[in-house]
Amino acid sequence: MNKLIDTLQxxxxxxxxxxxxxxxxxxxxxxxxxxxxxxEGKNNxxxxxxxxxxxxxxxxxxxxxxxxxxxxxANEAFNQVQKKACYVFYQHSNDALIVENLSRIxxxxxxxxxxxxxxxxxxxxxxxxxxxxxxxGPYFSWKEGRNTTS
Numbered sequence: 165m166n167k168l169i170d171t172l173q174x175x176x177x178x179x180x181x182x183x184x185x186x187x188x189x190x191x192x193x194x195x196x197x198x199x200x201x202x203x204e205g206k207n208n209x210x211x212x213x214x215x216x217x218x219x220x221x222x223x224x225x226x227x228x229x230x231x232x233x234x235x236x237x238a239n240e241a242f243n244q245v246q247k248k249a250c251y252v253f254y255q256h257s258n259d260a261l262i263v264e265n266l267s268r269i270x271x272x273x274x275x276x277x278x279x280x281x282x283x284x285x286x287x288x289x290x291x292x293x294x295x296x297x298x299x300x301g302p303y304f305s306w307k308e309g310r311n312t313t314s
Contacts, residue, residue, distance in 0.1 A: 165254070165257070165259055165261075167276065168252070168261075168273070168274070168276075168277055168280075169181070169261070171273050172261075172263060172269065172273065175268040175269060175273070176265070176268065177263055177264065177265055177266055177268065177269060178263070178264040178265050179261055179262075179263055180261065180262040180263075180264075181259070181260075181261060182260045182261060182262055183258065183259055183260075184258050184259075185251075185253065185258070185259075185260040186253050186254065186257050186258035186259060186260050187258055189251050189253040189260050189281070189283075190221060190253065190255070190281075192287060193221055193253075193281060193283060193287065193290065194211070194221060195287075196283075196287035196307050197221070197224060197230060197287075197290060197305065197307060198211065198221065198224045198229075198230070200229070200230070201224070201229060205229065208227075209223040209224065209226075209227040209229060210223055211223055211224070218255075218256075219255075220255055220279065220294070221255065221281070221292075222255075222279070222281075222292045222294055222300070222301060222303060225292070225300075225301070225303040225305065226294075226300045226301070226303075230305055231305060231306075232303045232304060232305035233303070233304045233305070234301065234302070234303055235301070235302065237304070238271070238291065238301070238302045238303050238304035239270075239271035239272075239302060239304075240271075241291075241304040242270070242271045242282070242291040242302075242304050243270045243271055245289055245304075247266035247267065247269060247284065248264070248265075248266065248284070248285075249262065249263070249264045249266075249284070249285045250262075250263050250264075250266060250282050250283060250284050250285065251263075251281075251282070251283050251285065252280065252281070252282050253280070253281050254277075254279055254280055254281070255279035255280075255281070256279065262285075263282075271291070271293075271302065274291070274293045274302075275293065277293055278293070278294065278295030279292075279293075279294055279295050280292070280293050287307060288306065288307050288308075289304070289305065289306050289307065290303075290304070290305055290307075291303070291304050292304075
């Protein structure tokens, strides 16, 4: 996370560290982007699995249960979406950030981060970069499932 903070601060982005917010933000993310799934549906995609698939929230995209853009299309959508203030958090960490004035930030800034979630403060859209480089993601999605950045 320190490398990401340095990268963001070099771009004159305001970064506020919010330790111990990871669980809260993951729960909010799930509520906004996986609420269409029943508990059985969540189990079927290993959303909370701590054995085989390690319980990744981004499974809603990799198992195609939620409309999203992937790979370059996801990066382009993230680069184009208006970004004012966002939360940045990780799948397996309770550390999180509030990031403001993101107009200079793009997908490339997150390419070395694994299982990182970027979501606007209203949870209207999300960008996820996974640890599965070249296999899964990155992903971009709107809460409401639309497929454009307008």
